[in-house]
Amino acid sequence: MLEINYIKANREEVLKGLKKRNLSTEVLGYVDKIIMLDGKRRALIGKIEESKSEVNRLSKEIGELFRTGQAKTTESAEKAIAGKEMVTELKRMITGYEKKLSKIETSIQNHLYELPNVPNSLVPSGAGEDDNEVFKKVSGELPTPGGDGLPHWELGIKYKLFDFKLGTKITGSGFPVFTAKGAALQRALISFFLDKAIKAGYTEIIPPLLVNEATARGTGQLPDKEGQMYHAEKDNFYLIPTAEVPITNIYRDDIVNAAEMPIKMVGYTPCFRREAGSYGSDVKGLNRVHQFDKVEIVQIANPDNSYDQLTEMLSHVEGLLNDLNLPYRILRLCGGDLGFTSALTYDFEVWSAAQKKWLEVSSVSNFETFQSNRMKIRYREGTEKPRLVHTLNGSALALPRIMAAMLELNQTSEGIRVPEVLVPYTSFDLIQ
RNA sequence: GGUGAGGUGGGUGAGUGGCUGAAACCACCGGUUUGCUAAACCGGCGUACGUGGAAACGCGUACCGCGGGUUCGAAUCCCGCCCUCACCGCCA
Numbered sequence: 046m047l048e049i050n051y052i053k054a055n056r057e058e059v060l061k062g063l064k065k066r067n068l069s070t071e072v073l074g075y076v077d078k079i080i081m082l083d084g085k086r087r088a089l090i091g092k093i094e095e096s097k098s099e100v101n102r103l104s105k106e107i108g109e110l111f112r113t114g115q116a117k118t119t120e121s122a123e124k125a126i127a128g129k130e131m132v133t134e135l136k137r138m139i140t141g142y143e144k145k146l147s148k149i150e151t152s153i154q155n156h157l158y159e160l161p162n163v164p165n166s167l168v169p170s171g172a173g174e175d176d177n178e179v180f181k182k183v184s185g186e187l188p189t190p191g192g193d194g195l196p197h198w199e200l201g202i203k204y205k206l207f208d209f210k211l212g213t214k215i216t217g218s219g220f221p222v223f224t225a226k227g228a229a230l231q232r233a234l235i236s237f238f239l240d241k242a243i244k245a246g247y248t249e250i251i252p253p254l255l256v257n258e259a260t261a262r263g264t265g266q267l268p269d270k271e272g273q274m275y276h277a278e279k280d281n282f283y284l285i286p287t288a289e290v291p292i293t294n295i296y297r298d299d300i301v302n303a304a305e306m307p308i309k310m311v312g313y314t315p316c317f318r319r320e321a322g323s324y325g326s327d328v329k330g331l332n333r334v335h336q337f338d339k340v341e342i343v344q345i346a347n348p349d350n351s352y353d354q355l356t357e358m359l360s361h362v363e364g365l366l367n368d369l370n371l372p373y374r375i376l377r378l379c380g381g382d383l384g385f386t387s388a389l390t391y392d393f394e395v396w397s398a399a400q401k402k403w404l405e406v407s408s409v410s411n412f413e414t415f416q417s418n419r420m421k422i423r424y425r426e427g428t429e430k431p432r433l434v435h436t437l438n439g440s441a442l443a444l445p446r447i448m449a450a451m452l453e454l455n456q457t458s459e460g461i462r463v464p465e466v467l468v469p470y471t472s473f474d475l476i477q
Numbered sequence: 478g479g480u481g482a483g484g485u486g487g488g489u490g491a492g493u494g495g496c497u498g499a500a501a502c503c504a505c506c507g508g509u510u511u512g513c514u515a516a517a518c519c520g521g522c523g524u525a526c527g528u529g530g531a532a533a534c535g536c537g538u539a540c541c542g543c544g545g546g547u548u549c550g551a552a553u554c555c556c557g558c559c560c561u562c563a564c565c566g567c568c569a
Contacts, residue, residue, distance in 0.1 A: 087528095090528095097537085103550090428506080
């Protein structure tokens with residue numbers, strides 16, 4: 046959620062930035078609407094507080110009359126009664142103002158919820174994913190798969206690594222069951238990613254996988270993206286779509302010390318996504334599933350250097366992909382494809398050698414104060430007033446598509462080779 | 478699932494319906510004293526919104542789990558909700 050004061054002070058920039066997102070003129074109009082409503086809001090608050098101040102003054106006066114016993118004399122008694130009547134009248138007026146105020150505030154709030162984050166100046170304009178800027182690409186030819194060049198879902202069957210039919214039996218489609226060396230490989234990747242993050246200074250977190258409404262609201266899954274999450278209705282808990290949700294919320298309503306920043310956290314969790322309404326070859330195999338594993342890195346950063354931290358996170362993710370020898374490219378998302386809450390996002394895609402297409406495996410973003418404003422995560426520099434922190438996060442990495450690309454690329458006529466860095470974790474180097 | 482207790486500032490913890498934004502202590506920050514450290518002493522020490530100011534800061538309003546009610550006036554009384562803790566039962 047954008048800050049009203051920011052919108053007011055930077056109206057032109059906000060409008061210019063938001064235009065990159067291809068918003069309707071109606072939504073763009075919210076900017077001025079919010080500024081207008083905020084003016085009305087202030088005027089009303091002024092009136093209300095003036096009246097309340099008068100009520101407090103009168104109440105004190107009446108109290109004084111009673112306390113000192115003066116109210117027993119006729120003159121003072123009349124004064125007290127007159128005071129009471131005035132307070133009653135004032136309160137009636139206040140109630141009226143407050144009703145108006147609450148309507149205006151709700152309206153401001155609703156409009157603010159509709160406004161996405163202002164894209165960073167680096168964000169290219171564009172309508173959708175075809176307009177994303179290729180920020181970094183592999184040098185040379187894209188590798189071709191060895192062996193029979195099977196897609197990963199066939200490799201999964203051939204080597205008994207994962208089983209979709211079994212998942213359907215137990216739960217439903219999109220819930221793969223990993224078995225034997227497939228399971229071991231999965232576990233190896235998780236441990237490898239975690240260890241790398243810990244070495245890079247991240248603190249490991251194992252958060253709850255179910256979160257309450259306040260938490261889901263904090264990172265912006267609620268109110269609009271309700272359909273994305275599984276909901277345990279009886280207890281009103283949501284299954285997390287990403288570890289970002291519980292981990293970022295650790296600091297909800299907190300004021301952290303500037304010296305503690307950047308706060309770097311990493312968490313492995315399963316992620317649950319309902320992803321209603323997607324069909325076709327994009328969802329085949331591990332390309333898109335309802336439950337998947339992911340290692341997520343989260344940072345709470347000082348606004349002064351949050352973009353340095355973003356760069357640091359990019360290199361971290363690059364390091365992982367290099368270690369696994371997977372060909373990848375980095376996209377800088379354009380305004381049309383940029384997530385609602387993000388100011389700048391880089392997507393990492395790995396090459397699926399058998400499917401001959403790019404698969405998104407990581408999304409690294411700086412949300413600036415968009416999330417922290419909603420969650421009220423602030424920091425204090427010395428004795429200064431608290432200011433909102435910047436929040437950042439990135440996948441490091443999402444497992445299924447890494448698994449897919451890795452299996453396809455490393456297949457040979459003898460079997461599937463395990464990347465060297467994973468062998469200490471798997472204790473086998475070939476899947477036969 | 479059953480029963481009981483309780484939710485006050487960073488922490489512990491007082492608080493009679495008006496003098497309580499809230500005692501006291503601890504922590505923290507600044508200072509004085511002091512061979513050094515420590516101790517002692519003095520002072521400061523919440524947040525949000527509104528308003529004035531270049532700023533320092535001043536003024537106003539709100540906040541003692543959340544929401545509502547009673548009252549001229551509520552941390553204090555009443556109602557609803559949420560949460561926490563303890564014990565019992567069940568259980569990985």
